[in-house]
Amino acid sequence: MTSQIIDFLLARNSAPIPDLQEPAPDDSQIRTILTAASRVPDHGRLAPWRFILYRGAARVRVGERLADLAEQREGPLSEGRRNQELTRFSRAPLVIGVVSSPKDHPKIPEWEMFLSAGAAAMNLVLAANALGYGTNWITNWYSDVPEGRALLGLAPHERVAGFVHIGTYSGVAPERPRPEVDALYSDYAGPWEG
Ligand SMILES: Cc1cc2nc3c(=O)[nH]c(=O)nc-3n(C[C@H](O)[C@H](O)[C@H](O)COP(=O)(O)O)c2cc1C
Numbered sequence: 516m517t518s519q520i521i522d523f524l525l526a527r528n529s530a531p532i533p534d535l536q537e538p539a540p541d542d543s544q545i546r547t548i549l550t551a552a553s554r555v556p557d558h559g560r561l562a563p564w565r566f567i568l569y570r571g572a573a574r575v576r577v578g579e580r581l582a583d584l585a586e587q588r589e590g591p592l593s594e595g596r597r598n599q600e601l602t603r604f605s606r607a608p609l610v611i612g613v614v615s616s617p618k619d620h621p622k623i624p625e626w627e628m629f630l631s632a633g634a635a636a637m638n639l640v641l642a643a644n645a646l647g648y649g650t651n652w653i654t655n656w657y658s659d660v661p662e663g664r665a666l667l668g669l670a671p672h673e674r675v676a677g678f679v680h681i682g683t684y685s686g687v688a689p690e691r692p693r694p695e696v697d698a699l700y701s702d703y704a705g706p707w708e709g
Pocket of ligand 1: 652677
């Protein structure tokens with residue numbers, strides 16, 4: 516069993532968003548995915564994250580609002596550019612927004628709350644993959660813009676950990692180069708050891 520989980524982790528990768536098709540996870544699978552996403556290290560048990568589901572016609576409405584916002588910011592859009600925004604959330608059948616929602620706390624640093632939201636997003640991805648779905652975790656320009664976050668349903672103090680696109684993927688994702696792990700770790704040597 517253990518080695519199956521390790522094999523799964525070592526083979527994990529993202530699917531291209533345009534190739535994520537119906538069916539999406541059903542309601543009970545979404546609940547399973549979100550339950551796994553909520554079972555993450557979380558200093559102080561603050562649950563400093565929440566999830567927003569974008570599915571069905573809501574995905575199209577989001578695209579219309581993003582296209583309008585892009586036009587306000589950039590001036591008139593070319594047809595291609597407008598279409599790009601219109602379809603942002605409707606390429607995959609389901610998008611789950613993982614929202615970092617920090618809480619006021621006298622001792623626990625906000626940084627740790629951000630990290631917990633990242634852990635929630637990763638658990639969400641892995642749970643969807645374990646159920647057989649392809650995923651792709653993105654943020655994109657609208658996550659960095661207050662008006663973008665507002666139209667996507669976030670409060671002013673909240674930030675986007677990721678918009679995880681989810682669907683059925685029947686291709687084989689192209690392998691991409693991975694970091695050389697040997698270059699990424701060292702044994703601790705204190706400054707006194709020169
Ligand atoms: C917080 C975060 C935001 C990301 N935002 C984007 C993005 O906006 N656009 C994008 O192409 N990839 C984005 N990525 C990268 C993809 O999720 C993915 O890691 C990358 O395409 C390689 O896929 P793989 O390592 O999962 O196979 C983001 C990753 C993280 C962790």
